[in-house]
Amino acid sequence: MKTKLFKEEITDSDLWKSFLQGDKEAFGQIYRLYIQDLFRFGCSVIPNEDLVMDCIQEVFVDLWKYHSQLPTTERVKFYLFKCLSNKIHQEVKKNKKIKLHQEKYICEIEPCIQSCETELIQATQNQSLKEKLSKALEKLPLRQKEAVNCLFFEKFTYEETAKIMNINLRSAYTLAWKAISSLKNTI
Amino acid sequence: MSKSDYSTEDFVLDPDFKNWVLEGNASSKNYWEEYLKENPSKIKEVTKARAILLNLSRKKVQLSQEKEDFLFSQIEKAIQPESSKAYQTPVIQLDSWSTIQKYSYVQSRKKKVRRRVTSILFFLLIGMIFSFFYLFPNSIESPLELQTKAEREFFQAPPGVKSTISLEDGSKVFLNSGSSISYQKGFTDSTRIINLHGEAFFEVAKDSLRPFTVKTGSIATTALGTSFNISSFPNEPISIALISGVVVVSEENKLAEEKLMPGEGIQTNAERKSWKKERFDVEHVLSWMNKTLIFDAVPFKTASRKLENWFGVEITFNNPVPKDLLVSGKFKDETLENILIGLSYSSGFEYEIQGKNIQIRFKP
Structure with missing residues (x-):
């Protein structure tokens, strides 16, 4: 287990390094590794699948175009999220009439904790509460939703969240506080 | 703000509290047990915060495999080098x-x-x-x-x-x-x-x-x-x-x-x-920089301006330059005379060199 974890960490920043040297294979692997995370995150920033896909495409095209000048990073996921967030906000600024698709019902939900470590936790998890919370999360203002997504689902620190959202630490905390406050009031 | 004033929101947002609830490691366990002993009135808030952390869920968003592949093929298409496509207009090859x-x-x-x-x-x-x-x-x-x-x-x-x-x-x-x-x-x-x-x-x-x-x-x-x-x-x-x-x-x-x-x-x-x-x-x-003059389907006026600069001469036209006339050709280290001979065939003109002045007359 431990060796596997170690190996994965190496692979991540190593992949990035080979990509910086122009390795197209590594570029493809980075795409496969993070595409779902990026797509999910993008949809939380702006609920418009087509726009998110366009932005992801542009981010990867730019990454390839400028690969020889990009910094090395240990936090590939953070870096990619930051790129996507920037790109989406640029697009939104350019075109204020972007349509937001609000899905009417939620078919499937995913909990913040993916695998339940202990039976105790499993026992205290409550399906109806989960549904309530996920519905409430959907109704939150976009920026609040983005903050919650970064902090609780993508497991970024406050500092990383603030950088991804392009705001200061204080504002990131305030957004999250407001979000949790309205979530609290729904249960 | 001291932790004794914590509201439900503050508990949820406290990274250490989150660790305790979701991972249950020993050091935070001791801390929060001690905390509850000292602040028994906070039990309601702590319970609620724990429920939120454990049950926080979101709508499942997923990109289908087809879309994932399609998107990547689009990216690959966009990053293909384009230089191979550039400039395939025919030029007169005088040397390689x-x-x-x-x-x-x-x-x-x-x-x-x-x-x-x-x-x-x-x-x-x-x-x-x-x-x-x-x-x-x-x-x-x-x-x-x-x-x-x-x-x-x-x-x-x-x-x-x-x-x-x-x-x-x-x-x-x-x-x-x-x-x-x-x-x-x-x-x-x-x-x-x-x-x-x-x-x-x-x-x-x-x-x-x-x-x-x-x-x-x-x-x-x-x-x-x-x-x-x-x-x-x-x-x-x-x-x-x-x-x-x-x-x-x-x-x-x-x-x-x-x-x-x-x-x-x-x-x-x-x-x-x-x-x-x-x-x-x-x-x-x-x-x-390589003493090579290339005309790649440029208007005749542009070509004559280039020749004027290149050789330090003045070109005058005795009749109007045909508007759609484009010039193509590649001349490496050639004399003005040779270039004019080459161009006069393809562009249909007669020329006369008098020192630094060149007269060009297009054939009707």
């Missing part, structure tokens, strides 16, 4: 030479030319400064240039002559015929600004503290340590081509800005009001 040869030529040329050019330049410079200030006292454009006239350096390659200039900072400028540059002697502490009229190739010496900026009208090209070519002749589009490194091209009022990568260039429209980014053919752009 490769881009590699051109680069080695530039390298050897630099060394050979330096010594010769310094002496030529010295006389050229003196001649130029005299003739410039005598003949065109009003041609100095901006008031800024007037103020600093005494400290400014000015170099010109007259029509028919090309020259190489080594600047004080170690950068090199290859000036095409009929082109000139001017700059403040020794530059300043924070900038290296060059004004260019005509065409030149720049090899910029690295100096991260002083960006190297070439101004052509309202457009500025800024580099740190690179090589690039700029063509900016009066009444023609400006074109900028980057060979190595990175440059930023910006419009005077910062209305537009573009970062170029090697192999990318910028071409303005004829009025120089807008521009587009495009890939270019290195051999084509740098041909002038």
Whole structure:
């Protein structure tokens, strides 16, 4: 287990390094590794699948175009999220009439904790509460939703969240506080 | 705020509390048990915060496999190098030479030319400064240039002559015929600004503290340590081509800005009001440094302007130039006579050379 974890960490920043040297294979692997995370995150920033896909495409095209000048990073996921967030906000600024698709019902939900470590936790998890919370999360203002997504689902620190959202630490905390406050009031 | 004043929200947002609830590690366990002993009134908030953390869920969003693959194929398509597509218009091949040869030529040329050019330049410079200030006292454009006239350096390659200039900072400028540059002697502490009229190739010496900026009208090209070519002749589009490194091209009022990568260039429209980014053919752009004249389906007027500059002659037309007449051809180190012979067949004209004057008459 431990060796596997170690190996994965190496692979991540190593992949990035080979990509910086122009390795197209590594570029493809980075795409496969993070595409779902990026797509999910993008949809939380702006609920418009087509726009998110366009932005992801542009981010990867730019990454390839400028690969020889990009910094090395240990936090590939953070870096990619930051790129996507920037790109989406640029697009939104350019075109204020972007349509937001609000899905009417939620078919499937995913909990913040993916695998339940202990039976105790499993026992205290409550399906109806989960549904309530996920519905409430959907109704939150976009920026609040983005903050919650970064902090609780993508497991970024406050500092990383603030950088991804392009705001200061204080504002990131305030957004999250407001979000949790309205979530609290729904249960 | 002390933790004894915590509300439900504060508990949820406390990373240590989150750790305790979701991971249950020993040190945070001790801390929060102690905390509850001291603040028993907080039990309601703690319970609620724990419920939120455990049950926080979101709508499942997923990109289907087909869409994931499709998106990647789009990305792959977009990053295909385009240079292979560029410039496939037929040119008359008089000889063959490769881009590699051109680069080695530039390298050897630099060394050979330096010594010769310094002496030529010295006389050229003196001649130029005299003739410039005598003949065109009003041609100095901006008031800024007037103020600093005494400290400014000015170099010109007259029509028919090309020259190489080594600047004080170690950068090199290859000036095409009929082109000139001017700059403040020794530059300043924070900038290296060059004004260019005509065409030149720049090899910029690295100096991260002083960006190297070439101004052509309202457009500025800024580099740190690179090589690039700029063509900016009066009444023609400006074109900028980057060979190595990175440059930023910006419009005077910062209305537009573009970062170029090697192999990318910028071409303005004829009025120089807008521009587009495009890939270019290195051999084509740098041909002038290799004594090679390339016409790639250009209007006849542009071709004749190039010939005038190249050979230092004046071309006059005895009848109007056919409007749609485009010229293609590639001439390496050819005499004017040979080029005119070549062009006269394809373009249908007769010519007469009288010293520095050339008369052209199109056949009806």
